[in-house]
Amino acid sequence: MNITPVLEDYLERILIMQEENTVARVKDLANYFKVKAPSVVDAVSKLKKDELVEQESYGFITLTPKGMEFAKEVYKKHLLLKDFLHKVLYLNEEIAEDDACKIEHYLSKETIEHILAFMKFIKCKDGFPRWLNNFYYFADTGQRPQDCNCEDK
DSSP states (O other): OOOOHHHHHHHHHHHHHHHHHSOBOHHHHHHHHTOOHHHHHHHHHHHHHTTSEEEOTTSOEEEOHHHHHHHHHHHHHHHHHHHIIIIISOOOHHHHHHHHHHHTTTSOHHHHHHHHHHHHHHOBTTBSOHHHHHHHHHHHHSSOOTTOOOOOO
16 A cells, blocks of 8 residues: 555644545545546556445545545644644644645654653643643743743743
């Protein structure tokens, strides 16, 4: 199975469409990815060959159980990275969404697991830890908060 980042994006989008609308169609995928229908048909045929999607002739596209598992894994990475970029690195949500989509395919499983562990570690019952709020202040103003005990180097 040779799943490229583009095909991973298709699987992820089909998953989201199935969850939102219960169906995914060639024209909807073409509109989303801003490509022509033949490009979608080509991608879908590759996914069918790997038994990740099913499609009746000119019909709806659905994930197979194998495709569903694969797509959920890709989407989980996407959400984790978006959360990290937005909530930790303090990027605006749209940039975090776009960048998560770009990098989700290239990180090792180990890196993803460490980001997940980091996100779990920093979450507190009363919000994010103080040092992270200090970083937000620094990102907004370029200055450290008055009560920050860090050295400027």
